[in-house]
Amino acid sequence: MYRSAEVFWHQIFGSIVAFLLVSFLGAPGSAKAQTATDQLSGKLVITGASTLAPLIAEIGKGFESLYTKVRVDVQTGGSSRGIADARQGLADIGMVSRAMKDEEQDLHAFPVARDGVGIILHKDNPVQTLSDEQIIAIYTGKITNWKDVGGKDAAITVVNKAEGRSTLEVFLHYFKLKNTAVKAQVVIGDNEQGVKTVVGNRNAIGYVSIGTAEYDESQGVPIKLLPTGGVNASTETVRNGTFPISRPLHIVTRTPPVGLAKAFIDYAQSKAVHDTIKQQYFVPLAE
Protein backbone atom coordinates (compact mmCIF):
# COMPACT_ATOMS: atom_id res chain seq x y z
CA MET A 1 0.00 0.00 0.00
CA TYR A 2 1.58 3.27 -1.05
CA ARG A 3 -0.01 5.52 1.52
CA SER A 4 1.34 3.92 4.63
CA ALA A 5 3.22 5.80 7.31
CA GLU A 6 6.29 3.73 6.73
CA VAL A 7 6.46 4.76 3.13
CA PHE A 8 5.96 8.34 4.19
CA TRP A 9 9.00 8.32 6.43
CA HIS A 10 10.91 6.47 3.82
CA GLN A 11 10.00 9.18 1.37
CA ILE A 12 11.09 11.95 3.70
CA PHE A 13 14.38 10.23 4.36
CA GLY A 14 14.78 9.51 0.67
CA SER A 15 14.10 13.07 -0.30
CA ILE A 16 16.55 14.39 2.30
CA VAL A 17 19.22 12.06 1.00
CA ALA A 18 18.38 12.86 -2.60
CA PHE A 19 18.35 16.52 -1.73
CA LEU A 20 21.79 16.36 -0.12
CA LEU A 21 23.15 14.44 -3.07
CA VAL A 22 21.68 16.96 -5.47
CA SER A 23 23.16 19.80 -3.46
CA PHE A 24 26.56 18.17 -3.53
CA LEU A 25 26.61 17.08 -7.12
CA GLY A 26 24.75 19.96 -8.71
CA ALA A 27 21.91 18.97 -10.99
CA PRO A 28 20.41 15.52 -11.25
CA GLY A 29 21.39 13.90 -14.51
CA SER A 30 18.51 14.93 -16.66
CA ALA A 31 19.48 13.03 -19.74
CA LYS A 32 17.93 14.53 -22.76
CA ALA A 33 15.14 12.42 -24.06
CA GLN A 34 16.12 10.92 -27.35
CA THR A 35 13.57 10.95 -30.05
CA ALA A 36 13.54 7.89 -32.20
CA THR A 37 11.13 7.64 -35.03
CA ASP A 38 9.88 4.12 -34.48
CA GLN A 39 10.77 3.31 -30.86
CA LEU A 40 11.03 5.82 -28.04
CA SER A 41 13.95 5.42 -25.67
CA GLY A 42 15.75 7.43 -23.03
CA LYS A 43 15.12 8.70 -19.54
CA LEU A 44 12.34 10.99 -18.43
CA VAL A 45 12.94 12.94 -15.21
CA ILE A 46 9.76 14.09 -13.46
CA THR A 47 9.89 16.07 -10.21
CA GLY A 48 7.44 18.00 -8.04
CA ALA A 49 4.36 17.61 -5.86
CA SER A 50 4.41 14.69 -3.44
CA THR A 51 0.62 14.40 -3.87
CA LEU A 52 1.12 13.55 -7.52
CA ALA A 53 4.32 11.52 -7.25
CA PRO A 54 2.73 8.12 -6.42
CA LEU A 55 0.23 8.54 -9.26
CA ILE A 56 2.82 9.63 -11.81
CA ALA A 57 5.12 6.82 -10.68
CA GLU A 58 2.32 4.30 -11.37
CA ILE A 59 1.54 5.90 -14.74
CA GLY A 60 5.28 5.81 -15.42
CA LYS A 61 5.31 2.05 -14.81
CA GLY A 62 2.51 1.60 -17.34
CA PHE A 63 4.38 3.83 -19.77
CA GLU A 64 7.59 1.82 -19.30
CA SER A 65 5.78 -1.40 -20.09
CA LEU A 66 4.51 0.19 -23.35
CA TYR A 67 7.95 1.49 -24.33
CA THR A 68 10.50 -0.91 -22.87
CA LYS A 69 13.52 1.28 -23.63
CA VAL A 70 12.16 4.19 -21.62
CA ARG A 71 12.96 4.86 -17.95
CA VAL A 72 10.75 7.21 -15.95
CA ASP A 73 12.40 8.73 -12.87
CA VAL A 74 9.96 10.36 -10.41
CA GLN A 75 11.23 12.54 -7.53
CA THR A 76 9.22 14.49 -4.98
CA GLY A 77 9.84 17.92 -3.50
CA GLY A 78 6.60 19.88 -3.70
CA SER A 79 4.78 21.79 -6.43
CA SER A 80 7.24 24.66 -6.12
CA ARG A 81 10.10 22.31 -6.96
CA GLY A 82 8.10 20.97 -9.91
CA ILE A 83 7.73 24.50 -11.25
CA ALA A 84 11.37 25.43 -10.58
CA ASP A 85 12.82 22.23 -12.03
CA ALA A 86 10.69 22.43 -15.17
CA ARG A 87 11.72 26.07 -15.67
CA GLN A 88 15.42 25.43 -15.17
CA GLY A 89 15.34 22.29 -17.27
CA LEU A 90 16.44 20.12 -14.32
CA ALA A 91 13.41 17.95 -14.99
CA ASP A 92 11.70 17.09 -18.25
CA ILE A 93 8.28 17.35 -16.63
CA GLY A 94 7.18 19.05 -13.38
CA MET A 95 4.29 17.96 -11.17
CA VAL A 96 2.04 20.67 -9.70
CA SER A 97 -0.83 19.77 -7.37
CA ARG A 98 -2.82 23.01 -7.74
CA ALA A 99 -4.21 25.39 -10.33
CA MET A 100 -1.54 27.27 -12.27
CA LYS A 101 -0.76 30.78 -11.04
CA ASP A 102 -0.71 33.85 -13.30
CA GLU A 103 3.08 34.15 -13.13
CA GLU A 104 3.38 30.55 -14.29
CA GLN A 105 1.81 31.15 -17.71
CA ASP A 106 5.24 30.64 -19.31
CA LEU A 107 4.90 26.91 -18.64
CA HIS A 108 2.75 24.47 -20.57
CA ALA A 109 0.34 22.80 -18.14
CA PHE A 110 -1.62 19.59 -18.68
CA PRO A 111 -4.30 18.51 -16.17
CA VAL A 112 -4.25 14.78 -15.37
CA ALA A 113 -6.68 14.42 -12.45
CA ARG A 114 -8.46 16.23 -9.61
CA ASP A 115 -8.03 16.04 -5.86
CA GLY A 116 -10.17 17.42 -3.06
CA VAL A 117 -9.17 18.61 0.41
CA GLY A 118 -11.69 17.51 3.03
CA ILE A 119 -12.16 18.48 6.68
CA ILE A 120 -11.98 15.39 8.91
CA LEU A 121 -13.13 14.72 12.49
CA HIS A 122 -13.01 11.64 14.70
CA LYS A 123 -15.99 9.34 14.09
CA ASP A 124 -17.11 9.69 17.74
CA ASN A 125 -17.35 13.47 17.48
CA PRO A 126 -21.09 14.34 17.56
CA VAL A 127 -20.60 17.39 15.33
CA GLN A 128 -22.04 16.59 11.90
CA THR A 129 -21.47 19.81 10.02
CA LEU A 130 -19.49 23.03 10.30
CA SER A 131 -20.02 26.23 8.37
CA ASP A 132 -17.10 27.94 6.66
CA GLU A 133 -17.23 30.73 9.27
CA GLN A 134 -17.04 28.18 12.09
CA ILE A 135 -14.05 26.48 10.51
CA ILE A 136 -12.29 29.84 10.10
CA ALA A 137 -13.08 30.69 13.74
CA ILE A 138 -11.73 27.31 14.89
CA TYR A 139 -8.54 27.62 12.84
CA THR A 140 -7.88 31.19 14.00
CA GLY A 141 -8.44 30.26 17.66
CA LYS A 142 -11.68 32.26 18.15
CA ILE A 143 -13.60 29.06 18.92
CA THR A 144 -11.62 26.68 21.13
CA ASN A 145 -14.32 24.41 22.54
CA TRP A 146 -16.57 21.94 20.71
CA LYS A 147 -19.60 23.01 22.77
CA ASP A 148 -19.59 26.35 20.90
CA VAL A 149 -20.35 24.55 17.62
CA GLY A 150 -22.84 22.03 18.99
CA GLY A 151 -20.48 19.37 20.28
CA LYS A 152 -19.56 18.22 23.76
CA ASP A 153 -17.56 20.24 26.28
CA ALA A 154 -13.98 19.56 25.16
CA ALA A 155 -11.08 21.61 23.88
CA ILE A 156 -10.57 21.53 20.11
CA THR A 157 -7.25 20.23 18.81
CA VAL A 158 -6.48 22.04 15.57
CA VAL A 159 -4.30 20.09 13.14
CA ASN A 160 -2.49 22.17 10.54
CA LYS A 161 -0.01 21.28 7.80
CA ALA A 162 3.66 22.24 7.67
CA GLU A 163 4.70 25.24 5.63
CA GLY A 164 5.21 24.60 1.93
CA ARG A 165 2.66 21.76 1.53
CA SER A 166 0.19 22.29 -1.28
CA THR A 167 -2.71 20.93 0.80
CA LEU A 168 -2.05 23.84 3.17
CA GLU A 169 -2.07 26.30 0.26
CA VAL A 170 -5.36 24.92 -1.07
CA PHE A 171 -6.93 25.05 2.39
CA LEU A 172 -5.73 28.59 3.20
CA HIS A 173 -6.73 29.80 -0.26
CA TYR A 174 -10.30 28.52 0.05
CA PHE A 175 -10.86 29.94 3.56
CA LYS A 176 -8.92 33.13 2.69
CA LEU A 177 -6.65 32.65 5.69
CA LYS A 178 -3.02 33.55 6.24
CA ASN A 179 -0.85 30.90 7.83
CA THR A 180 0.31 33.45 10.43
CA ALA A 181 -3.33 33.72 11.61
CA VAL A 182 -3.75 29.98 12.15
CA LYS A 183 -3.54 28.85 15.78
CA ALA A 184 -2.75 25.14 15.58
CA GLN A 185 -2.07 22.60 18.33
CA VAL A 186 -0.48 20.08 16.00
CA VAL A 187 1.47 20.59 12.79
CA ILE A 188 1.85 17.57 10.53
CA GLY A 189 3.54 16.69 7.28
CA ASP A 190 1.81 13.93 5.40
CA ASN A 191 -1.91 13.16 4.81
CA GLU A 192 -1.58 9.82 6.56
CA GLN A 193 -0.01 11.47 9.60
CA GLY A 194 -3.02 13.80 9.68
CA VAL A 195 -5.43 10.87 9.67
CA LYS A 196 -3.45 9.13 12.45
CA THR A 197 -3.47 12.29 14.55
CA VAL A 198 -7.25 12.65 14.27
CA VAL A 199 -7.74 8.93 14.99
CA GLY A 200 -5.64 9.30 18.15
CA ASN A 201 -7.50 12.36 19.39
CA ARG A 202 -11.31 12.44 19.57
CA ASN A 203 -11.34 16.23 19.74
CA ALA A 204 -9.13 16.95 16.76
CA ILE A 205 -10.04 18.64 13.50
CA GLY A 206 -7.81 18.33 10.46
CA TYR A 207 -7.81 18.44 6.68
CA VAL A 208 -6.40 15.90 4.24
CA SER A 209 -6.78 14.76 0.63
CA ILE A 210 -10.30 13.39 0.13
CA GLY A 211 -8.89 10.36 -1.70
CA THR A 212 -6.85 9.43 1.38
CA ALA A 213 -9.70 10.09 3.82
CA GLU A 214 -12.32 8.24 1.74
CA TYR A 215 -10.08 5.20 1.39
CA ASP A 216 -9.23 5.14 5.12
CA GLU A 217 -12.91 5.57 6.02
CA SER A 218 -13.83 2.60 3.81
CA GLN A 219 -11.16 0.56 5.60
CA GLY A 220 -12.86 1.19 8.95
CA VAL A 221 -10.53 3.91 10.22
CA PRO A 222 -12.64 5.95 12.70
CA ILE A 223 -12.74 9.30 10.91
CA LYS A 224 -15.46 11.18 9.06
CA LEU A 225 -15.37 13.70 6.24
CA LEU A 226 -17.43 16.84 6.80
CA PRO A 227 -19.47 18.43 3.99
CA THR A 228 -18.24 21.86 2.92
CA GLY A 229 -20.55 24.60 1.64
CA GLY A 230 -23.43 22.10 1.80
CA VAL A 231 -21.69 19.70 -0.57
CA ASN A 232 -20.69 16.20 0.57
CA ALA A 233 -16.98 15.54 0.47
CA SER A 234 -16.49 12.59 -1.87
CA THR A 235 -14.57 11.70 -4.99
CA GLU A 236 -17.90 11.98 -6.85
CA THR A 237 -18.43 15.67 -5.97
CA VAL A 238 -14.76 16.40 -6.66
CA ARG A 239 -15.08 14.86 -10.13
CA ASN A 240 -18.16 16.84 -11.11
CA GLY A 241 -16.54 19.99 -9.75
CA THR A 242 -19.23 20.82 -7.17
CA PHE A 243 -17.02 20.28 -4.13
CA PRO A 244 -15.53 23.69 -3.36
CA ILE A 245 -12.13 22.77 -1.84
CA SER A 246 -10.79 20.82 -4.77
CA ARG A 247 -7.77 21.26 -6.97
CA PRO A 248 -6.60 20.18 -10.37
CA LEU A 249 -3.38 18.15 -10.62
CA HIS A 250 -1.10 19.28 -13.43
CA ILE A 251 2.05 18.16 -15.13
CA VAL A 252 4.02 20.98 -16.72
CA THR A 253 6.77 21.47 -19.28
CA ARG A 254 8.85 24.52 -20.21
CA THR A 255 8.55 24.13 -23.96
CA PRO A 256 5.72 22.60 -26.00
CA PRO A 257 6.33 18.89 -25.42
CA VAL A 258 7.86 16.81 -28.20
CA GLY A 259 8.97 13.21 -28.53
CA LEU A 260 9.22 11.28 -25.30
CA ALA A 261 7.66 13.98 -23.09
CA LYS A 262 4.74 14.37 -25.51
CA ALA A 263 4.16 10.63 -25.63
CA PHE A 264 4.13 10.49 -21.84
CA ILE A 265 1.74 13.42 -21.45
CA ASP A 266 -0.63 11.97 -24.04
CA TYR A 267 -0.54 8.67 -22.18
CA ALA A 268 -1.13 10.35 -18.78
CA GLN A 269 -4.18 12.13 -20.18
CA SER A 270 -5.61 9.08 -21.89
CA LYS A 271 -8.45 6.88 -20.64
CA ALA A 272 -5.96 4.03 -20.15
CA VAL A 273 -4.76 5.51 -16.86
CA HIS A 274 -8.23 6.17 -15.31
CA ASP A 275 -8.05 2.96 -13.30
CA THR A 276 -4.60 3.87 -12.03
CA ILE A 277 -5.89 7.30 -10.99
CA LYS A 278 -8.79 5.71 -9.08
CA GLN A 279 -6.44 3.23 -7.41
CA GLN A 280 -4.49 6.21 -6.06
CA TYR A 281 -7.75 7.73 -4.68
CA PHE A 282 -7.71 10.63 -7.08
CA VAL A 283 -10.49 11.56 -9.43
CA PRO A 284 -10.07 11.15 -13.20
CA LEU A 285 -11.16 14.15 -15.25
CA ALA A 286 -14.57 13.94 -16.88
CA GLU A 287 -14.28 13.53 -20.59
Added chain:
Amino acid sequence: MTPSSSNTSFRWPSDRLLLWLLHGAASIAGAIVILIAAFLILEALPVLRHISPLRFFTDSSWHPAEGLYKLTPMLWGTLLAMAGSVLIATPLGIFSAVFCHYYAPQALARPYRRLIELLAGIPSVVYGFWGLVVLVPLIGEIHPPGPSLLAGILILTIMILPTIALMADASLANVPQHYLRGAAALGLPRGAAIRGVVLPAAKSGLFTGVILETGRAIGETMAILMVCGNVVQTPSSIFDPIRTLTANIALEMAYALGDHRAALFVSGLVLMTMIIALTIAAEWISRGRR
Protein backbone atom coordinates in the same frame (compact mmCIF):
# COMPACT_ATOMS: atom_id res chain seq x y z
CA MET B 1 48.66 8.09 24.01
CA THR B 2 52.41 7.63 23.64
CA PRO B 3 54.50 9.65 21.22
CA SER B 4 55.51 7.48 18.28
CA SER B 5 58.03 9.71 16.51
CA SER B 6 60.95 8.27 18.45
CA ASN B 7 59.85 4.75 17.64
CA THR B 8 62.55 3.15 15.51
CA SER B 9 60.25 0.55 13.97
CA PHE B 10 59.00 3.17 11.47
CA ARG B 11 62.14 2.61 9.45
CA TRP B 12 60.59 -0.46 7.85
CA PRO B 13 58.81 0.19 4.53
CA SER B 14 55.73 -1.76 5.56
CA ASP B 15 55.43 0.41 8.65
CA ARG B 16 55.82 3.54 6.61
CA LEU B 17 52.99 2.34 4.39
CA LEU B 18 50.86 1.75 7.46
CA LEU B 19 51.73 5.23 8.72
CA TRP B 20 50.53 6.77 5.45
CA LEU B 21 47.33 4.74 5.57
CA LEU B 22 46.69 5.93 9.11
CA HIS B 23 47.43 9.52 8.08
CA GLY B 24 44.95 9.13 5.25
CA ALA B 25 42.22 7.61 7.42
CA ALA B 26 42.65 10.27 10.10
CA SER B 27 42.52 13.15 7.64
CA ILE B 28 39.40 11.74 5.95
CA ALA B 29 37.64 11.50 9.32
CA GLY B 30 38.66 15.05 10.18
CA ALA B 31 37.84 16.42 6.75
CA ILE B 32 34.27 15.08 6.89
CA VAL B 33 33.42 17.32 9.85
CA ILE B 34 35.06 20.35 8.26
CA LEU B 35 33.28 19.65 4.94
CA ILE B 36 29.88 19.35 6.60
CA ALA B 37 30.40 22.63 8.45
CA ALA B 38 31.56 24.33 5.26
CA PHE B 39 28.61 22.92 3.32
CA LEU B 40 26.13 24.15 5.96
CA ILE B 41 27.62 27.64 5.92
CA LEU B 42 27.67 27.69 2.12
CA GLU B 43 24.01 26.70 1.87
CA ALA B 44 22.95 29.13 4.61
CA LEU B 45 24.83 32.06 3.06
CA PRO B 46 22.14 33.14 0.53
CA VAL B 47 19.76 34.05 3.33
CA LEU B 48 22.43 35.34 5.74
CA ARG B 49 23.64 37.72 3.05
CA HIS B 50 20.46 39.80 2.91
CA ILE B 51 18.96 39.03 6.31
CA SER B 52 20.75 40.00 9.47
CA PRO B 53 21.50 36.93 11.64
CA LEU B 54 19.81 38.79 14.51
CA ARG B 55 16.46 38.41 12.77
CA PHE B 56 16.56 34.67 13.47
CA PHE B 57 16.10 35.65 17.10
CA THR B 58 14.07 38.87 16.89
CA ASP B 59 11.43 38.14 14.21
CA SER B 60 7.87 37.73 15.47
CA SER B 61 7.42 34.12 14.34
CA TRP B 62 8.60 31.32 12.03
CA HIS B 63 6.68 31.74 8.79
CA PRO B 64 9.36 31.50 6.13
CA ALA B 65 6.84 31.79 3.30
CA GLU B 66 5.99 35.25 4.64
CA GLY B 67 9.60 36.20 5.37
CA LEU B 68 9.60 35.61 9.14
CA TYR B 69 12.43 33.47 10.46
CA LYS B 70 12.38 33.27 14.26
CA LEU B 71 14.31 30.21 15.48
CA THR B 72 14.32 30.78 19.25
CA PRO B 73 11.12 28.79 20.05
CA MET B 74 12.63 25.79 18.28
CA LEU B 75 15.93 26.30 20.10
CA TRP B 76 13.98 26.20 23.37
CA GLY B 77 12.05 23.17 22.17
CA THR B 78 15.28 21.30 21.43
CA LEU B 79 16.90 22.35 24.74
CA LEU B 80 13.87 21.54 26.91
CA ALA B 81 13.23 18.14 25.32
CA MET B 82 16.94 17.35 25.65
CA ALA B 83 17.23 18.56 29.26
CA GLY B 84 14.06 16.77 30.38
CA SER B 85 15.00 13.44 28.87
CA VAL B 86 18.61 13.58 30.10
CA LEU B 87 17.44 14.40 33.63
CA ILE B 88 15.15 11.36 33.68
CA ALA B 89 17.30 8.92 31.72
CA THR B 90 20.59 9.51 33.55
CA PRO B 91 19.60 8.35 37.06
CA LEU B 92 17.44 5.60 35.53
CA GLY B 93 20.31 4.33 33.41
CA ILE B 94 22.93 4.51 36.16
CA PHE B 95 20.69 2.85 38.76
CA SER B 96 19.75 0.08 36.35
CA ALA B 97 23.45 -0.53 35.65
CA VAL B 98 24.23 -0.60 39.40
CA PHE B 99 21.38 -3.07 39.92
CA CYS B 100 22.53 -5.20 37.04
CA HIS B 101 26.12 -5.28 38.28
CA TYR B 102 25.90 -5.57 42.05
CA TYR B 103 22.44 -6.75 43.03
CA ALA B 104 20.89 -8.81 40.26
CA PRO B 105 21.51 -12.57 40.30
CA GLN B 106 23.58 -13.79 37.33
CA ALA B 107 20.53 -15.54 35.83
CA LEU B 108 18.70 -12.20 35.68
CA ALA B 109 21.58 -9.86 34.85
CA ARG B 110 22.46 -11.55 31.57
CA PRO B 111 19.03 -11.47 29.88
CA TYR B 112 18.48 -8.00 31.34
CA ARG B 113 21.63 -6.70 29.62
CA ARG B 114 20.52 -8.29 26.32
CA LEU B 115 17.15 -6.56 26.68
CA ILE B 116 18.79 -3.15 27.10
CA GLU B 117 20.99 -3.84 24.07
CA LEU B 118 17.86 -4.71 22.12
CA LEU B 119 16.30 -1.43 23.20
CA ALA B 120 19.31 0.39 21.73
CA GLY B 121 18.84 -1.35 18.40
CA ILE B 122 15.18 -0.46 17.76
CA PRO B 123 14.87 2.10 14.92
CA SER B 124 13.64 5.51 16.01
CA VAL B 125 10.66 5.40 13.63
CA VAL B 126 9.29 2.48 15.63
CA TYR B 127 9.50 4.50 18.84
CA GLY B 128 7.85 7.41 17.07
CA PHE B 129 5.02 5.28 15.72
CA TRP B 130 4.41 3.74 19.13
CA GLY B 131 4.43 7.22 20.64
CA LEU B 132 1.94 8.48 18.06
CA VAL B 133 -0.62 5.70 18.48
CA VAL B 134 -0.22 4.88 22.20
CA LEU B 135 1.54 7.59 24.18
CA VAL B 136 0.05 10.69 22.54
CA PRO B 137 -3.62 9.62 22.89
CA LEU B 138 -2.87 8.68 26.51
CA ILE B 139 -1.48 12.14 27.29
CA GLY B 140 -4.42 13.60 25.35
CA GLU B 141 -6.81 11.95 27.85
CA ILE B 142 -5.04 13.61 30.78
CA HIS B 143 -4.49 16.99 29.22
CA PRO B 144 -5.41 17.75 25.57
CA PRO B 145 -4.12 18.08 22.88
CA GLY B 146 -1.70 15.19 23.49
CA PRO B 147 1.25 15.82 21.17
CA SER B 148 3.45 17.74 23.57
CA LEU B 149 6.81 18.45 25.12
CA LEU B 150 6.00 15.72 27.66
CA ALA B 151 5.47 13.13 24.90
CA GLY B 152 8.78 14.20 23.37
CA ILE B 153 10.63 13.94 26.69
CA LEU B 154 9.20 10.47 27.41
CA ILE B 155 10.03 9.12 23.94
CA LEU B 156 13.53 10.59 24.08
CA THR B 157 14.04 9.14 27.56
CA ILE B 158 13.24 5.65 26.29
CA MET B 159 15.50 6.15 23.31
CA ILE B 160 18.58 7.44 25.17
CA LEU B 161 18.16 5.17 28.19
CA PRO B 162 20.08 2.26 26.60
CA THR B 163 22.97 4.61 25.72
CA ILE B 164 23.54 5.68 29.33
CA ALA B 165 22.64 2.26 30.77
CA LEU B 166 25.16 0.44 28.56
CA MET B 167 27.88 3.09 29.09
CA ALA B 168 27.33 2.96 32.86
CA ASP B 169 27.39 -0.83 32.72
CA ALA B 170 30.71 -0.81 30.84
CA SER B 171 32.31 1.73 33.16
CA LEU B 172 31.16 -0.16 36.27
CA ALA B 173 32.70 -3.30 34.78
CA ASN B 174 35.99 -1.39 34.49
CA VAL B 175 36.13 -0.59 38.20
CA PRO B 176 38.79 -2.96 39.61
CA GLN B 177 37.32 -5.76 41.73
CA HIS B 178 39.79 -5.11 44.57
CA TYR B 179 38.29 -1.64 45.18
CA LEU B 180 35.03 -3.30 46.16
CA ARG B 181 36.80 -6.02 48.13
CA GLY B 182 38.85 -3.38 49.94
CA ALA B 183 35.71 -1.49 50.81
CA ALA B 184 34.12 -4.71 52.06
CA ALA B 185 37.25 -5.41 54.12
CA LEU B 186 36.86 -2.02 55.75
CA GLY B 187 33.41 -3.13 56.83
CA LEU B 188 31.46 -0.84 54.49
CA PRO B 189 27.98 -2.04 53.62
CA ARG B 190 27.44 -2.69 49.92
CA GLY B 191 25.31 0.44 49.34
CA ALA B 192 27.92 2.69 50.92
CA ALA B 193 30.72 1.01 48.99
CA ILE B 194 28.93 1.62 45.71
CA ARG B 195 28.15 5.21 46.62
CA GLY B 196 31.57 6.06 48.06
CA VAL B 197 33.97 3.91 46.06
CA VAL B 198 32.54 2.47 42.86
CA LEU B 199 30.64 5.49 41.49
CA PRO B 200 33.52 7.97 42.00
CA ALA B 201 35.90 5.48 40.36
CA ALA B 202 33.56 5.08 37.36
CA LYS B 203 32.89 8.81 37.12
CA SER B 204 34.61 9.55 33.82
CA GLY B 205 32.85 6.68 32.05
CA LEU B 206 29.48 7.80 33.41
CA PHE B 207 30.22 11.33 32.28
CA THR B 208 31.00 10.13 28.74
CA GLY B 209 27.67 8.29 28.81
CA VAL B 210 25.85 11.49 29.69
CA ILE B 211 27.55 13.36 26.84
CA LEU B 212 26.64 10.60 24.37
CA GLU B 213 23.00 10.49 25.43
CA THR B 214 22.77 14.29 25.29
CA GLY B 215 24.10 14.22 21.74
CA ARG B 216 21.55 11.60 20.77
CA ALA B 217 18.73 13.58 22.41
CA ILE B 218 19.65 16.72 20.47
CA GLY B 219 19.98 14.89 17.18
CA GLU B 220 16.86 12.71 17.32
CA THR B 221 14.42 13.63 14.56
CA MET B 222 11.82 11.13 13.40
CA ALA B 223 10.34 10.06 16.73
CA ILE B 224 10.26 13.66 17.93
CA LEU B 225 8.61 14.77 14.70
CA MET B 226 5.82 12.25 15.24
CA VAL B 227 4.94 12.97 18.87
CA CYS B 228 5.75 16.63 19.57
CA GLY B 229 3.01 18.37 17.59
CA ASN B 230 5.53 20.55 15.72
CA VAL B 231 3.87 23.86 16.59
CA VAL B 232 6.49 26.61 16.60
CA GLN B 233 6.08 28.15 20.04
CA THR B 234 7.95 28.51 23.31
CA PRO B 235 6.11 26.07 25.59
CA SER B 236 4.59 27.40 28.80
CA SER B 237 3.83 23.94 30.19
CA ILE B 238 4.98 20.40 29.43
CA PHE B 239 1.58 19.74 27.80
CA ASP B 240 2.24 22.34 25.10
CA PRO B 241 3.28 21.11 21.65
CA ILE B 242 6.78 22.09 20.53
CA ARG B 243 8.93 21.87 17.43
CA THR B 244 12.60 20.99 17.62
CA LEU B 245 15.25 22.25 15.18
CA THR B 246 15.75 18.76 13.77
CA ALA B 247 12.01 18.25 13.23
CA ASN B 248 11.85 21.64 11.55
CA ILE B 249 14.42 20.56 8.96
CA ALA B 250 12.82 17.16 8.32
CA LEU B 251 9.29 18.60 8.13
CA GLU B 252 9.97 21.43 5.71
CA MET B 253 13.09 20.53 3.73
CA ALA B 254 11.26 18.53 1.08
CA TYR B 255 9.10 21.53 0.21
CA ALA B 256 11.48 24.42 0.78
CA LEU B 257 12.92 26.67 -1.90
CA GLY B 258 15.08 29.79 -1.96
CA ASP B 259 15.31 31.69 1.32
CA HIS B 260 13.12 29.15 3.10
CA ARG B 261 15.59 26.42 2.21
CA ALA B 262 18.59 28.51 3.24
CA ALA B 263 16.84 29.33 6.54
CA LEU B 264 16.54 25.59 7.20
CA PHE B 265 20.30 25.33 6.75
CA VAL B 266 20.61 28.05 9.36
CA SER B 267 18.63 25.69 11.66
CA GLY B 268 21.28 23.11 10.84
CA LEU B 269 24.06 25.56 11.66
CA VAL B 270 22.46 26.37 15.02
CA LEU B 271 22.25 22.63 15.77
CA MET B 272 25.88 22.15 14.82
CA THR B 273 26.87 25.06 17.08
CA MET B 274 24.97 23.43 19.94
CA ILE B 275 26.83 20.15 19.45
CA ILE B 276 30.18 21.99 19.30
CA ALA B 277 29.32 23.89 22.49
CA LEU B 278 28.39 20.59 24.15
CA THR B 279 31.69 19.01 23.13
CA ILE B 280 33.68 21.99 24.38
CA ALA B 281 31.76 22.02 27.66
CA ALA B 282 32.38 18.30 28.09
CA GLU B 283 36.09 18.74 27.44
CA TRP B 284 36.23 21.68 29.84
CA ILE B 285 34.41 19.90 32.64
CA SER B 286 36.40 16.68 32.34
CA ARG B 287 39.67 18.64 32.30
CA GLY B 288 38.66 20.66 35.36
CA ARG B 289 38.01 17.47 37.29
CA ARG B 290 41.37 15.85 36.69
